Amino acid sequence: MKKLTSAFYARKATIVAKELIGKYLVHEQNGEKFIGMITETEAYMGPDDKAAHSYNNHRSKRNEAMYGPAGHAYIYIIYGIHICFNIVTATINIPQGVLIRGVEPIEGIRKMALNRYKTNLEDLTQAKIHNLTNGPGKLTQAMGITMNDYGINLQGNKIYLLDSKKKHNIKTSPRININYAGEAIHYPWRFYIKDNPYVSKPNR
């Protein structure tokens, strides 16, 4: 399988978010390899999107990465506790991004269980296995992604994405937990695979 190129990322966040579904997110760390198939994403469209951190071209140390070139990681801590992993899209000075909200474990799932629950995979119930990566804060914890990876280039060898030609039944819905965002609340910029158990909130 081939890595996604910078040309893939250099488009509108809504397009990239939709096409990212079914692709493979890879993290290599200490000789271990985590792979997750992306099941759920959300697009954040920058200056005109009240839900985006870059609304009205707001710029700060935190969201600096979104103003850089596409195909890099924008990572931030939310609610003081959880780490969210985003992919920068569009081009320099157009601050758009795609939040990865869910992945299905493909490789390294034993280590994911340890990262999340300090428990062996065999001792987890099916429900807890689904809980490994069905949320933005969960998948970063499971895959070992931290603030140290802020701004990393996704064409490198540490964190990157692999292409896939597999077709999925993609559903669309409004985004989650952006109640402060005015009219943007209703924009259908969330994408997910229908009936996949590694999606955070199946019915919205």
Added chain:
DNA sequence: AAAATGATCAAG
């Protein structure tokens, strides 16, 4: 249903 928990940002 609600607490946990801390970085970030804008106001004073």
Added chain:
DNA sequence: TTGATCATTTTA
């Protein structure tokens, strides 16, 4: 310097 605000998860 302080207080309000979160692109969430967990527990009950």
